[in-house]
Amino acid sequence: MQYYEDIEVGDTQEFGEYHVTKDEIIEFAEQYDPQPFHVDEEAAGDSAFGELVASGWHTAAMCMRLLVDGPLEDRASMGASGVDDLRWKQPVRPGDTLSIRTEIIDKQVSESDPNRGYVDSRLEGITQDGDVVISWIAHGMIARRNPGGD
Template sequence: MQYFEDLEIGKVARFGRYEVTREEVIEFARRYDPQPFHLSDEAAAATHFGRLSASGWHTCAMTMAMLVANLKEHRQAGLGSPGMDELRWLVPVYPGDVLRVESEVLEKRVSQSRPEMGIFKSRVTVFNQDDVAVMSMISNGLIQTRPR
């Protein structure tokens, strides 16, 4: 199990592989972000996207799927997250893209009010198959301290 004490500031983890499909882009958009350029090739062609693109929120959801799979694989004693400090959609994500994640631990501290948990910040960057950054965020995570 990986605990707060095991987190190393500056350590970079590289993981994940998520193939973006046309069907999933449209289904997500229908349910959660029904803007025309996420639903129609014709509508998207008339915008700066040029073609059907994934919602930024869909990119977040795909990233979360990769993050959780990585946490399970490394058995991190995670306790969720109080949120993010910033989120940037850098370039569009298109059907056919293959996404991956890099995460760097920026800082960490033990909670003053709850010493059984720590708080850490990570820079999470999502890349496509061409190693172009498509999204970045600063994530705040909660994690158990090592049981005594």
Template sequence: MPHADTHPAIRYWWEDFPVGSVREFGAATLTREAVIAFARDFDPQPFHLDDAAAEASLFGRLSASGWHTCALAMRMMCDAYLLESSSLGSPGVDHLRWLKPVFPGDTLRMRMEVLEARPMNSRPDVGLLRTRWEVINQGGDIVLTMEGWGMFRRRDPGVTPG
């Protein structure tokens, strides 16, 4: 069973994410070039690639793919805490909503709230976290929400959470 002293690069363990805790982080600005490049590779719908098509769409102008917004959210999570954590991945996302379009020039940040935390029944050295993420643009508008589970190694698997 791993312990904190055997993993000096790990700063964040399951125990470091108590229920109700909120973390805010990130700042990523989308460029027009990045929006088009992502769309070309992964979501080549015309309103993500072409100005004329975008103007004729519900968006009214070139917009980022929702999947691009998800990818940016993942990068911000990695930079803020995941790469320094005992993360073991995720069994999935339960809820994902794209609430507002994201446009080139928008700057996005994130807010994460821990909704639930419990040890994994089959692996007491692993803790589960259910979290809600909000991606917020420079105007304070929430553009994306996600809820899902993450798996993290526990610092002290023998202690029952209080």
């Protein structure tokens, strides 16, 4: 298990492979973001995207799945206090395969709870072609192995 004390600013990790299907794009969008360019191939052809694309929220959810299955799998995660700078940089299309890259950019011990620390990390979702499609900065809460220590 990786605790707050084990995490260093500058640590990077690449992980995952998530294949995006047309059916999944439509299913997610029908429930959560039913805009025409997410649910209707013909309408999507006439949109700014020119074809069916995943909802940005779906892209975030797929990357979150990769994060949970990857870097967070063996980390003493206690959730997160928020996300900043969420950006959808390029659309995700059926047939894309996503992976993630993370970098620890800051950390500090909680002033209100000595049992946890805050770890800020930048996440980028990347396609099989190396294109960054989404990015955000997460403010994770990580349990401390040694509360009161450094």
